[in-house]
Amino acid sequence: MRSVSLVMRRLLIFLIVPAIVIGGSELVPAAQAPSQAAVYGALGKKWTKTADAKPKYPNHTVTPDVTITMSDGVKLRGNLVRPADAQGRPINKKMPVIVNMTPYTKMVSALAAEVVNYPVLMPQLIALLNAINLRGTVISGYNELMGALNGGLVQTFAYDPKLVQSGYDMLVVDVRGTGFSQGLWGTFDARERQDTVEVVRWAKKQKWSNGKVGMAGVSYSGINQLQAAADAPGELDAIFPVVPGGDLVNDIVAPGGGVGFGFLALWLTLVNSMKMIPNLASMLNGTFDWKWLADRAKDPLTFFDVMIEALTTRDVKDYHGKTKTVLDSNSERRKMWYTDVGKITTPTFAIGGWNDLFTNTESRLLTNLTQLPSSEKKLIMDDGYHITSGSNFGQPGHPPRLDVLSRAWYDHFLKGVDNGIDRYDPATLASEPAGNFIQAQTYPIPGYQHQRQFLSGRSSGTEHTPVAGDGSLSSGTPAGRATREVKPGLSPMCSVDGAQAAAGVTAFFDFCGRDTRLSEVAAQTFTSAPAKQLTRISGTPAIHLNQRLNATDGYWHATVNVVHPDGRSQIVSMGQLVVSLRDVDAGRSQYDSNGDLTDVVLSMDIGKYKKVTPGQTLAVDIPMSATQAALKPGDRLRVDVYSFNFPKSLPLGPELWSSQLRPQYIEIDPKNPSWVNLPVDKPLR
Numbered sequence: 001m002r003s004v005s006l007v008m009r010r011l012l013i014f015l016i017v018p019a020i021v022i023g024g025s026e027l028v029p030a031a032q033a034p035s036q037a038a039v040y041g042a043l044g045k046k047w048t049k050t051a052d053a054k055p056k057y058p059n060h061t062v063t064p065d066v067t068i069t070m071s072d073g074v075k076l077r078g079n080l081v082r083p084a085d086a087q088g089r090p091i092n093k094k095m096p097v098i099v100n101m102t103p104y105t106k107m108v109s110a111l112a113a114e115v116v117n118y119p120v121l122m123p124q125l126i127a128l129l130n131a132i133n134l135r136g137t138v139i140s141g142y143n144e145l146m147g148a149l150n151g152g153l154v155q156t157f158a159y160d161p162k163l164v165q166s167g168y169d170m171l172v173v174d175v176r177g178t179g180f181s182q183g184l185w186g187t188f189d190a191r192e193r194q195d196t197v198e199v200v201r202w203a204k205k206q207k208w209s210n211g212k213v214g215m216a217g218v219s220y221s222g223i224n225q226l227q228a229a230a231d232a233p234g235e236l237d238a239i240f241p242v243v244p245g246g247d248l249v250n251d252i253v254a255p256g257g258g259v260g261f262g263f264l265a266l267w268l269t270l271v272n273s274m275k276m277i278p279n280l281a282s283m284l285n286g287t288f289d290w291k292w293l294a295d296r297a298k299d300p301l302t303f304f305d306v307m308i309e310a311l312t313t314r315d316v317k318d319y320h321g322k323t324k325t326v327l328d329s330n331s332e333r334r335k336m337w338y339t340d341v342g343k344i345t346t347p348t349f350a351i352g353g354w355n356d357l358f359t360n361t362e363s364r365l366l367t368n369l370t371q372l373p374s375s376e377k378k379l380i381m382d383d384g385y386h387i388t389s390g391s392n393f394g395q396p397g398h399p400p401r402l403d404v405l406s407r408a409w410y411d412h413f414l415k416g417v418d419n420g421i422d423r424y425d426p427a428t429l430a431s432e433p434a435g436n437f438i439q440a441q442t443y444p445i446p447g448y449q450h451q452r453q454f455l456s457g458r459s460s461g462t463e464h465t466p467v468a469g470d471g472s473l474s475s476g477t478p479a480g481r482a483t484r485e486v487k488p489g490l491s492p493m494c495s496v497d498g499a500q501a502a503a504g505v506t507a508f509f510d511f512c513g514r515d516t517r518l519s520e521v522a523a524q525t526f527t528s529a530p531a532k533q534l535t536r537i538s539g540t541p542a543i544h545l546n547q548r549l550n551a552t553d554g555y556w557h558a559t560v561n562v563v564h565p566d567g568r569s570q571i572v573s574m575g576q577l578v579v580s581l582r583d584v585d586a587g588r589s590q591y592d593s594n595g596d597l598t599d600v601v602l603s604m605d606i607g608k609y610k611k612v613t614p615g616q617t618l619a620v621d622i623p624m625s626a627t628q629a630a631l632k633p634g635d636r637l638r639v640d641v642y643s644f645n646f647p648k649s650l651p652l653g654p655e656l657w658s659s660q661l662r663p664q665y666i667e668i669d670p671k672n673p674s675w676v677n678l679p680v681d682k683p684l685r
Contacts, residue, residue: 039428039437043420044400047408050419051401055165057083061090062110065180065279068173068202070195074183075289078173078199079106082208083165094210096237096414097169097203100159100217101196101224103271105179106172112158151390152402156242157218160403168410169208173199175220177302178275182291185275185302188223188248190336196228200235212414214238216406219357219386222350223248226339229346233371236346238413240406243389244350245358246339246365249604252357253326253337256623257578257604258555258649259310262501263357272301313653316609327606327652341368347376349409349421351402353384354432354572354627355500363540363626366426366443374441375422376413380405381443381628383430386503397436399428429628431536433514433562433570438628444539444679445628450592451475451683452675453528453637457482457668460527462636464567465517471668473528473637473676475685482668483548488644488661489522492557496571501648516561516569516640523640524666527563529685531631539679540590540599541573543622543639546674548665552611553658554579557645558622560676561638562631569638575600575624576645578655582620583608596677597621611658617667619674637684639676641666 061084068076082090102109155163159170176195177185186192204211214237215225222244229236245251252260276296282288309323316327325331348369352362362381369377380399384391394401400408411417425439456471456478463470469484492498494512498519512518543558560573583603590599600623612618631637643664651659666674678684 039397039399039439043424044404047404047419047421048394048400050411051162051404051407055083055162056167057091057165058086059084059088060161060164061088064281066171068199070176070198072191074176074181075291076173076176076181076183076195076199077106077179078171079110081159081161081164081170081172083167083169090208094208095167095169096212096214096410097171097206097209098163098214098216098410099200099203100170100172100215100221101175101199102172102217102221103175103178103185103275104220105274105277106174107179107277108274109158109172112154150395150401151393151398152404152406153218153242153387153390155403156216156240156390156406157221159216160407163403163407163410166407167415170216171199171203175224177295177299178271180279180289180292182289182295184295184299185271187303188227188336189333193224193227193231193336196224197232197235200228200232204235212237214240214410214414216240218242218389219244223339226341226344226348229348230339230341230343233343233345238347238349238410240349240351240409242351242402243353243356243358243386244361246341246361248337249326249334250601250623251360254604254652255360255649256576256602257581257655258576258645258651259307260501260648261307261311261650262498262647263503264307266502268301268303268307272304276300311650311653311656314657316606316654319606324606329603329605329607341365342370344369345371347409347413348372349378349405350380351389352379352381353386353389354381354430354625355383355385355496356389357386357500357503359625363443374426378424378426378428379443380428381430383432383435385499399437432572432627432629434630443628444626445536445681448536448538448679448681449683450596450598450677450679452596452677453639453684454478455526455639455666455668455674455676457484460525462527462563462567462638463520463525465520467520467525468522469524471524471526473526473639475683477670477673478668479670480668481670484524484666484668485663486524486641486643486666487522487663489642490644490646491519491522492642492645493519493647495519495559497557497559497574497645497648500574514568514570516559516571517567520569520640522644523642526639526641528637530565530634530636531684533633533682535631535684536681537572537627537629537631537678538681540626541624541679542597542600542677543575543624544597544619544675544677545622545641546617546619546667546669546672547579548615548617548667549579549612549659549662550614550665551659551662552580552614553651553655554612554662554664555643555645555651555655555659556620556622556664557642558624559640560624560627560678561640562629563636563638565634569640572627572629573624575622576649577602577620577622578651579618579620580609580611580655580658583610584621592677598677598679600624609654617669617672619672631684637678
């Protein structure tokens with residue numbers, strides 16, 4: 001293990017020393033936000049001091065490729081990381097175990113852990129990269145991406161040697177069909193969910209375990225934390241999911257009915273490629289697993305066939321096999337892609353983001369974790385993307401680092417340490433678009449009232465860059481009729497939606513991630529008068545659109561924006577809808593006392609697929625993402641409406657053929673108005 005570590009460190013030096021030479025000139029210290037004691041405060045300082053203190057044990061050791069046999073005989077393989085003495089010998093003491101189930105291979109986790117924890121050089125490199133201030137340039141998103149390096153995200157994705165050396169065993173396991181584990185990759189099917197529970201139970205019984213088990217990990221490894229906690233209530237003692245999902249169809253597979261092409265195509269390519277990397281050590285020592293190879297040969301491109309069939313089939317009646325099960329809300333697969341977090345009794349600390357891929361699930365966690373008291377459920381929503389979660393955590397004005405928070409959570413619930421983490425506010429929320437954090441006892445924040453803001457054909461006169469059409473937004477119904485044509489366009493590629501689909505990579509270009517004016521070239525915009533006083537939004541907007549199609553189907557994409565006095569337009573909520581899949585799940589949606597939809601959840605069932613009559617005027621409700629936002633005096637509220645949202649998503653094949661990407665129409669009618677329904681703390685004009 002020492003030789004492997006040495007190779008990794010030499011590789012690290014080879015890769016990063018040129019970066020220091022190239023990036024070390026003309027550096028400007030990055031500006032920092034003012035401190036907010038309630039977000040970080042004395043407790044945050046205490047937890048950080050504990051996490052950064054000299055570890056209890058001087059070393060750690062890794063036992064690679066530990067075999068864990070599942071109930072059906074399939075062998076999963078994991079790396080067992082244990083605290084060790086100065087000579088590298090495992091500490092002979094039973095300790096709590098933290099499990100991470102990953103499809104990205106434990107080999108990558110091991111490399112990431114070695115790189116991030118490389119002594120002296122890595123901390124200096126991170127400090128150097130974060131000192132480069134590119135704010136105000138066309139690539140000012142660099143600072144947000146780099147901020148994730150010192151926010152603890154990598155330690156949470158991989159394993160944190162400092163956490164292990166404080167007295168934990170860590171078990172990083174390749175999910176069935178990925179890494180060096182046998183079997184077929186099931187992407188959260190029933191068998192894979194059962195595997196996670198079996199691994200947890202296996203860990204409880206090992207001689208090095210004291211029976212206390214938690215889970216850790218990011219994204220996929222956050223999703224299976226929620227699943228295991230719901231599938232086996234009480235068997236886990238603490239979980240710390242970072243950017244997790246629990247309603248995968250509405251989260252990412254087909255939000256609003258459009259296939260999440262932008263992310264899924266890249267992600268499936270990544271996992272399917274990585275799962276084919278063989279265990280080179282076993283090839284050299286004669287222990288190569290031939291069943292592993294046979295399993296990979298059976299299904300080398302998992303789920304690519306489903307995505308291709310979903311996008312190319314012309315008639316819904318022609319869907320079959322696995323693709324049909326994905327589209328059927330009553331199928332076993334669809335049931336496995338949904339997690340009833342109301343069953344969870346395990347203390348849960350979740351990290352999400354307003355621009356994350358799984359905002360749909362994350363924003364509802366505090367409400368849906370019904371069996372947990374506020375002391376055992378915490379949620380932080382930052383304003384970042386999937387790969388920038390926790391960006392700049394630990395800096396003034398931000399929560400403590402992710403590794404600090406997770407250490408405090410595990411110490412309290414796995415070791416019984418009274419460190420005050422249970423007293424941290426349940427909801428810590430970045431207020432968009434500024435990104436400053438506020439805290440509350442729950443989310444959405446109580447006391448906000450929903451208010452309609454109506455779309456009007458009257459020009460607002462606020463557009464300072466080209467838009468497809470300029471309309472207004474106000475608390476009064478429109479005075480006259482108007483028709484607005486919306487043509488498909490590719491400009492949403494340069495927007496928060498485009499960056500979200502790329503998991504945050506394209507946020508590097510701040511003129512896309514922090515300003516929507518380039519995207520608005522293809523949008524019909526509806527803008528309010530300036531706000532007279534600070535007005536906050538907390539919850540999920542809902543857009544009710546009176547629309548007409550010249551085809552039997554159509555596709556709508558909408559955003560809610562805050563427009564600053566200088567003209568910058570920043571997205572705070574986004575959503576989409578394929579008209580043929582407009583059926584609302586009344587049992588899961590939320591309604592105001594007047595019957596208005598305030599939180600739209602669709603049925604998302606191909607059995608409820610319904611085309612429209614060309615030329616028919618029909619009202620639809622577009623599901624939107626949740627937000628915590630603020631309009632400062634002088635800011636305006638804006639709704640953008642588009643008829644395309646590539647690359648984030650594409651309509652299913654039958655939807656695309658039916659719509660033919662023809663222009664679509666918003667019908668402004670005083671008798672049948674369109675509106676955005678907003679949860680606000682004080683009325684808007």
